[in-house]
Amino acid sequence: MMLRLGIVGLPNVGKSTLFNALTAAKAEAANYPFCTVEPNVGMVEVPDPRLDTLAKIVQPKRTVPAVVQFVDIAGLVKGASQGEGLGNKFLQNIRETDAIVHVIRCFADDDVTHVMGQPDPARDKEIIELELALSDLAQVEKRLDKARRAAKANDKEALAELPALEAANAALSEGKPLWRAGLSADDLEKLAGLQLLTAKPVLYAANVTDAELSGDEGAYLTALRAAVAAGGENAQIVPFSAKIESELAELGAEERAEFLASLGIESAGLDRLIRAGYSLLGLETYFTAGEQEVRAWTIHKGDTAPKAAGVIHTDFEKGFIRAETVAYEDFVTHGGWKGA
Numbered sequence: 001m002m003l004r005l006g007i008v009g010l011p012n013v014g015k016s017t018l019f020n021a022l023t024a025a026k027a028e029a030a031n032y033p034f035c036t037v038e039p040n041v042g043m044v045e046v047p048d049p050r051l052d053t054l055a056k057i058v059q060p061k062r063t064v065p066a067v068v069q070f071v072d073i074a075g076l077v078k079g080a081s082q083g084e085g086l087g088n089k090f091l092q093n094i095r096e097t098d099a100i101v102h103v104i105r106c107f108a109d110d111d112v113t114h115v116m117g118q119p120d121p122a123r124d125k126e127i128i129e130l131e132l133a134l135s136d137l138a139q140v141e142k143r144l145d146k147a148r149r150a151a152k153a154n155d156k157e158a159l160a161e162l163p164a165l166e167a168a169n170a171a172l173s174e175g176k177p178l179w180r181a182g183l184s185a186d187d188l189e190k191l192a193g194l195q196l197l198t199a200k201p202v203l204y205a206a207n208v209t210d211a212e213l214s215g216d217e218g219a220y221l222t223a224l225r226a227a228v229a230a231g232g233e234n235a236q237i238v239p240f241s242a243k244i245e246s247e248l249a250e251l252g253a254e255e256r257a258e259f260l261a262s263l264g265i266e267s268a269g270l271d272r273l274i275r276a277g278y279s280l281l282g283l284e285t286y287f288t289a290g291e292q293e294v295r296a297w298t299i300h301k302g303d304t305a306p307k308a309a310g311v312i313h314t315d316f317e318k319g320f321i322r323a324e325t326v327a328y329e330d331f332v333t334h335g336g337w338k339g340a
Helices: 015-021 049-058 091-093 121-152 158-175 185-194 209-212 219-230 242-248 253-263 269-281 304-311 314-318 328-333
Strands: 004-010 038-043 062-064 065-072 098-104 201-209 236-240 285-288 291-302
Touching: 004 091, 004 269, 015 038, 015 065, 015 242, 038 291, 049 062, 049 285, 049 291, 049 328, 098 121, 098 269, 121 158, 121 185, 121 219, 158 185, 201 219, 201 269, 209 236, 209 242, 209 253, 219 236, 236 242, 236 269, 236 328, 242 253, 242 291, 269 285, 291 304, 304 314
Parallel strands: 004 065, 004 098, 062 291, 098 201, 201 236
Antiparallel strands: 038 065, 285 291
C-alpha cells in the first residue's frame, strides 16, 4: 500500500512551494492566486535510515524505499462552492487520498499577498473547512435522494445507509465537517464509498518563519493551535518553512544535514510531515531483504503476517503458509540473516 496525501489551502499559503520542495517536481509557484490549475501529483521517498543500514549488510542489487503520493490542487477561496475563484471542481482529484494536509500560512509578509488581505489562521482554517463541507454536501444530497427513493421500494441496502446519509446531510448543511460531526464508526463506514473529504483524517501544515522553527512560536501559530483545540480535533500541527524546504530540496544529503544543524532544526519538514501522516493513519514499515532487493513496505499497525504479505502480492496472503522474520535490531547486530 502507499500513503496518499491531498494538499489543500487558500491561494498563496505555500502549498505549491511545499509540494515542489517535497517532490522536487517543480510545480509552478508564483505570488498570485490560482497559480496551480491542474492538480500536481508527485511521489516522495519515505526517509528511513534503517533501509540504508539493511542495504549495507545485504548488498542487494537494488534498494526500494516506501513512497508517499502528494496531490496538490488549486487554492480554494471563500465561495468556491458557488464558483468563486476557480471553483471547487479540483477537489475531486483528492477524494481518493487517505488524508488531507491543510496548509495554513502563519506569517505576515507585505511582499507575499494574502487573498483575504492579512493572515488569520482561525479564519483561513474555517474557510477551507466550509468549502470542503459544501463539496461533500453536494455528494451526500445526490446519494440521499437516490437512497430515499430506493428505500420507499424497501431496498435493504438503501434502508441500511439512509440513517448515515441523513446524519451526514444534517451536519454538512450546517457547514460542519464530518470529522467534527460525531458520527459513529458504523455511519462513517457506510459513507466510505462516497469518499467524503471531511470524513478523512486531517493534519495541518503551518507555514511559519524560519526563526519560529528553532525558537519560540509566534502569534499566528499559537492562534492556529487554539483554533484546532477549540474544534475538538485530534489533529497534529506540523510547523514548516516553505522557504527552508525549498533550499533543502537543492542540497545533497550531507549538505542538508549541515544546513539543518546550522539552523538548530532536528529534521526537515518532509520528514515530520510524513511521520505525522503515518501516525495519523496508524501506519508502520516492515522490510524484506534479499540478494535481489531490500525493500520497505507500508502496513497498518496490528496487521497480521498474512495481511502484511498481501501488500507484496495478494496471492501471498491467499496462499500464506508461514513467515520467517527477524527483528531489525537483531538483524543488524548479527550481520544479516545467517548470523541472526
